[in-house]
Amino acid sequence: MPDFTLPTASLEAAIPVFYRYGLHDAPDAVLATALHTSEPDLTAQFPSRELLVHHAILADMERQKREHVALYAQYPSAVERLYGLLQLGLRDLAAVPSNYYVDLQTGFPQTWDAVMNHLSSYSGPQLQQLLNDGIRSRLFRSDINIQLVTKILIEQLNVMLNPQVFPPDRYNMREVFRSIFLYYIRGICTDEGARIAAEHFARL
Structure with missing residues (x-):
């Protein structure tokens, strides 16, 4: 398992890229830009597309939970x-x-x-x-x-x-x-x- 140095919250930024290009076809260069990292660092942390998709979606679930906490406070x-x-x-x-x-x-x-x-x-x-x-x-x-x-x-x-x-x-x-x-x-x-x-x- 790679050592994830990208903050979990930042991984959710990959979701709009996946929506635009598709889960399989989203370019690594565009994903790296969205995640404020380089292509080599992105590949080092997520050697497979499956791993990146999985952790990006887990991060997006946590984003939803944070929004729900804020909603309940409001x-x-x-x-x-x-x-x-x-x-x-x-x-x-x-x-x-x-x-x-x-x-x-x-x-x-x-x-x-x-x-x-x-x-x-x-x-x-x-x-x-x-x-x-x-x-x-x-x-x-x-x-x-x-x-x-x-x-x-x-x-x-x-x-x-x-x-x-x-x-x-x-x-x-x-x-x-x-x-x-x-x-x-x-x-x-x-x-x-x-x-x-x-x-x-x-x-x-």
């Missing part, structure tokens, strides 16, 4: 935090090229397993915990099916980003976001939660 209620998480997830998903995850799954199976593990061990439980917190604080209805609602929220993000369902040249994506999530989340809210949701969406 918003005190479970309702606002849920909207914030959905917006961050939507922003990240919107940047991903259509063939990216297929290439990741077929060409980098170890990293794909890490992504799936992140979803199952972090993202899913995070949403479930947030829903639980909202129920305890009487912002979400106590009779909701937490696992099912979590699945629905994730799938709604995917539907929103499907250009065959919502062509971006025909739909204002901010309005699509409001129409999908404002009404659904209001439906799982108590009266107090719905009030907070309406106030938060008014600021979007």
Whole structure:
């Protein structure tokens, strides 16, 4: 295993390069520039593309976690935090090229397993915990099916980003976001939660 001298946080800068050129085809010279290093040093630290992709994606996962910590510090209620998480997830998903995850799954199976593990061990439980917190604080209805609602929220993000369902040249994506999530989340809210949701969406 090489001795990684690049800061973990800096490795996430490789992700936009992979989005632009592809996981296999991204030039080493462009990656080295994005990571503020030289090609020889990059190759020395990451002798294979598989190793670089793996650690870049792990770093990007840590970036997501840092953003979530900042989000939670900004918003005190479970309702606002849920909207914030959905917006961050939507922003990240919107940047991903259509063939990216297929290439990741077929060409980098170890990293794909890490992504799936992140979803199952972090993202899913995070949403479930947030829903639980909202129920305890009487912002979400106590009779909701937490696992099912979590699945629905994730799938709604995917539907929103499907250009065959919502062509971006025909739909204002901010309005699509409001129409999908404002009404659904209001439906799982108590009266107090719905009030907070309406106030938060008014600021979007």
